[in-house]
Amino acid sequence: MGSVLSLARAAWGYEINPLAMTDARLVLKNFGYNMKSRERDRRPTLDELDKVLKHFFEMLQRRPSVIHMPKVMAFAIFSTRRMDEIARILWEDLDEHRQAVKVRDMKNPGQKIGNDVWCYLPDEAWIIVQRHAA
Known part of the structure; x- marks a missing residue:
């Protein structure tokens, strides 16, 4: 504020x-x-996730050129990254050998800018990245 x-x-x-x-x-x-x-202290229920995914898939059917939000949502869940962190990822931020991504300006109350951190990507998130790259 x-x-x-x-x-x-x-x-x-x-x-x-x-x-x-x-x-x-x-x-x-x-x-x-x-x-x-x-x-x-709350996470979305499976029913809530299903409703959001249904909405995004309907959007893809109506407008195939929109961002593939089901993939973004799955990556966000498996990588535990924030949406703004995901949006800033560049191909050069991926380290294939370590299965990691550089998160630029990771949220930190004491350090807002320049807090670049390498984070391991679980297999599920890494598979999404690999499929997108192919």
Whole structure:
């Protein structure tokens, strides 16, 4: 939220008080609100995954030129990578010998940029990459 507010004037012409976020955090803290993100404790059910996949396959039938989201979704599940990390992968980021991928700017609260990390890809994710390359 603070990032959006700090860009509001330059990006959209909104005049925002630069202390608005600091003040809001102070008020929320005094009212007992926890300022940390909550860790996910839920995973999608098989039924939910089926519904999403059905939607993506229907999209592919109507518009074959769209991104093959069922493959992207499967890769995301098996690789445990975030969508923005997947979208930044380049062919040169793959290491066939180590069955690994370089994740550029991996999310890390203390280091947003330049946090490039090599991550092992499980067999299921690696097979998706190999089939896409063929």
